[in-house]
Amino acid sequence: MASAGFTKMAAAGIKLHPSCRTRQERFGLLFYDCKGPRLLFAATGTLLPADYFGTVRRRDEFPAGTSESEKKALQKFVTQLLEKGFLHEQ
Amino acid sequence: MSNKYVEMGMRSPVNLTWEVTQACNLRCSHCLSSSGDPAKNELSTAEALDLVEQLHTAGVFQVNFGGGEPFIRPDFEQILAACHKHGIMTCISTNGTLITPELVSRLASNRLVAIQVSLDGAKRETCDAVRGAGVYDAAIKAVKLLAATSIPASINTVLTTHNADEIPAMHELARSLGVSLRVSRFRPSGRGADNWESLRPTPEQLISFSDWLAKSGDVRTGDSFFSLTTQERQGLGLNLCGAAKLTCCVNPTGHMYPCAFLQSDRFEAGDLRASSFQEIWDTSKIYASFRNLRIHSCEECTRFDQCHGGCPAVAWHLKNDINGGDPECLERCVTSIADNRLAEAA
Ligand code: SF4
Ligand code: SF4
Numbered sequence: 001m002a003s004a005g006f007t008k009m010a011a012a013g014i015k016l017h018p019s020c021r022t023r024q025e026r027f028g029l030l031f032y033d034c035k036g037p038r039l040l041f042a043a044t045g046t047l048l049p050a051d052y053f054g055t056v057r058r059r060d061e062f063p064a065g066t067s068e069s070e071k072k073a074l075q076k077f078v079t080q081l082l083e084k085g086f087l088h089e090q
Numbered sequence: 091m092s093n094k095y096v097e098m099g100m101r102s103p104v105n106l107t108w109e110v111t112q113a114c115n116l117r118c119s120h121c122l123s124s125s126g127d128p129a130k131n132e133l134s135t136a137e138a139l140d141l142v143e144q145l146h147t148a149g150v151f152q153v154n155f156g157g158g159e160p161f162i163r164p165d166f167e168q169i170l171a172a173c174h175k176h177g178i179m180t181c182i183s184t185n186g187t188l189i190t191p192e193l194v195s196r197l198a199s200n201r202l203v204a205i206q207v208s209l210d211g212a213k214r215e216t217c218d219a220v221r222g223a224g225v226y227d228a229a230i231k232a233v234k235l236l237a238a239t240s241i242p243a244s245i246n247t248v249l250t251t252h253n254a255d256e257i258p259a260m261h262e263l264a265r266s267l268g269v270s271l272r273v274s275r276f277r278p279s280g281r282g283a284d285n286w287e288s289l290r291p292t293p294e295q296l297i298s299f300s301d302w303l304a305k306s307g308d309v310r311t312g313d314s315f316f317s318l319t320t321q322e323r324q325g326l327g328l329n330l331c332g333a334a335k336l337t338c339c340v341n342p343t344g345h346m347y348p349c350a351f352l353q354s355d356r357f358e359a360g361d362l363r364a365s366s367f368q369e370i371w372d373t374s375k376i377y378a379s380f381r382n383l384r385i386h387s388c389e390e391c392t393r394f395d396q397c398h399g400g401c402p403a404v405a406w407h408l409k410n411d412i413n414g415g416d417p418e419c420l421e422r423c424v425t426s427i428a429d430n431r432l433a434e435a436a
Binding site: 024027030 | 101
């Protein structure tokens with residue numbers, strides 16, 4: 001709970017965590033967290049470019065041309081990446 | 091761990107071990123690479139920097155530097171800087187004896203570096219028996235210097251029969267110094283092969299370490315402890331050998347191998363002076379054989395999904411057979427203890 005006098009700042013967006021890296025593989029994106037080290041294999045195909053989360057993005061922001069059903073799947077995926085610490089809120 | 095994706099083949103390793111020199115100021119009795127004098131014809135500065143460019147192009151995320159003692163190389167900080175310029179993360183495995191306040195403050199200016207200092211016992215005499223007189227004190231001094239900075243630092247311990255009982259105390263020691271503990275598996279390669287019988291942990295020690303590890307989630311392990319990993323730690327690391335699939339090794343003269351523990355002519359994948367890094371990764375027959383390696387003799391084991399046959403390097407060094415399964419996996423430790431008890435009772 002926020003203490004009296006403070007309100008929680010709304011996060012401006014999401015970004016790749018500084019301890020993480022991504023690259024394109026045949027199946028989609030490979031995420032690497034050097035703390036661990038941990039890997040995450042994301043079967044995103046070519047939906048997201050490898051450097052997509054290198055800049056701050058809104059949670060519902062995806063490349064132009066992404067279909068509604070793809071957006072839904074990607075939103076779930078973003079939530080998972082945030083939970084697992086590969087992305088962080090800024 | 092998604093084996094399905096690993097089996098599809100990665101375009102390059104996610105991380106690799108680069109032994110930048112064979113030179114070392116110590117002569118540890120378990121040294122995997124028999125370090126001491128530099129190797130003849132080690133990669134020059136220009137060759138090393140060219141390799142960094144190739145690793146960047148290949149998309150390698152992290153380079154784990156070892157040796158020898160990496161800080162002996164006069165151009166080592168230059169090689170590090172080249173990696174960092176490209177955002178490649180680096181982890182340096184050092185014996186700690188060459189760490190000075192000046193070096194630490196230079197390294198601390200970069201957020202892409204992590205350092206592991208080797209220490210092989212909670213007690214001075216246990217550590218120095220393996221690493222040499224005075225090394226315990228020097229390593230502790232190095233850890234203290236690093237712990238005072240933002241550099242992620244850890245103590246790295248090779249589990250042997252002599253320090254197996256001190257591992258919980260090492261965990262405490264690491265905590266008290268403000269760093270983490272990482273435990274590596276002792277493998278019979280390099281000088282470790284010559285001293286295997288006197289240093290190898292007993293099956294009982296391996297099992298009790300495995301139990302302790304299950305309760306110590308913050309302790310990190312080297313890459314091949316998964317064959318000793320209990321259910322509790324599943325998901326904390328790999329559950330299969332990553333050699334030639336997710337990782338590989340470059341030696342001081344630019345020869346490539348599946349992993350640091352398989353550095354012999356039999357396992358040479360290529361020479362960076364003759365072919366490019368990517369070419370070797372993509373076309374080496376040795377790498378292809380590791381990617382296709384299936385330990386059929388382990389498939390009936392109840393733990394197969396947890397370890398997939400364990401560490402081929404240990405299998406090779408102990409049985410001369412990479413297809414035979416890890417001779418010191420949890421299952422085989424349990425069986426060997428039971429066999430011994432039966433033999434004693436008979
Ligand atoms: S184990 Fe490390 S410190 Fe010891 S001799 Fe080998 S390279 Fe040197
Ligand atoms: S051979 Fe053993 S040490 Fe080498 S990567 Fe495989 S499991 Fe790890």
